[in-house]
Amino acid sequence: MTPNLTYVIVVGVLVAAGVTLLLERSLTRVLMGVILLGNGANLLLLTGGRAGAPPIVGGAPQEEMSDPLPQAMILTAIVITLGMTAFLLALAYRSWHLNGHDEVQDDVEDRRIMDLAERDEGPGDADAGTGDDDDDAEADPERSLTASADAGRAG
Template sequence: MELVFALVIGALTASGVYLLLRARTFPVIVGLTLISYGVNLFLFSSGRLATGAQPIIGTTDTYTDPLPQALVLTAIVIGFAMTAFVVVLSLRSLADHEDDHVDGHQDAKAPQPEQNEEGTGK
């Protein structure tokens, strides 16, 4: 179980980091989400992996640490809010620049679209 768990965390984080380094906002956001999944699983495992154990002493023979579960829950809530915000922000950036490049445009030397402040109607 530990090996599978570790491989899953590794795969999630590796693909997340790869996507985070892309130049378009959508892969970046997906990458951030994958990283946060990997991080949440990692945080969960910091209380040691156990099967058939409950986080309440006395209900089963062994018990599992409840604190990492509480930490993961907090991290999930915060991560969800942050992801929602960054999605809206990247849509705003797309609308402002008509390009979903993370720098707002492909290349500083590339020809810029006509900058017509009034005409775009946004």
């Protein structure tokens, strides 16, 4: 079987566009990236089987039929993408409802660890015995959380 160049190009473009969107922070964009990527992947699967007449017995001789196996796999993939789209949409809506935007934030705790690393400090955990900052954090969790969240959005 020789490669179908049209498929190859479409797969490449869909994946490129999908990945570009996937790397964005807006959940809606990420979701569209997932859909495009999914379509690209489906088409990639399809290149694994030959094209031909519909795989319905009686319609065409068996040798002329397209390969049914990738089709069955793609069919389930399409419907799963539907479920995933619904879920991500709900997530985007929820994020917007709670935060006023649908952007994927940086993890606040990770941001704090990066700050520690930049200041060349240890985790300062009480049981390690280096500092008292866990008590400070307990005293004012709100402040440090918001500060880190702002840092996350900026970055």
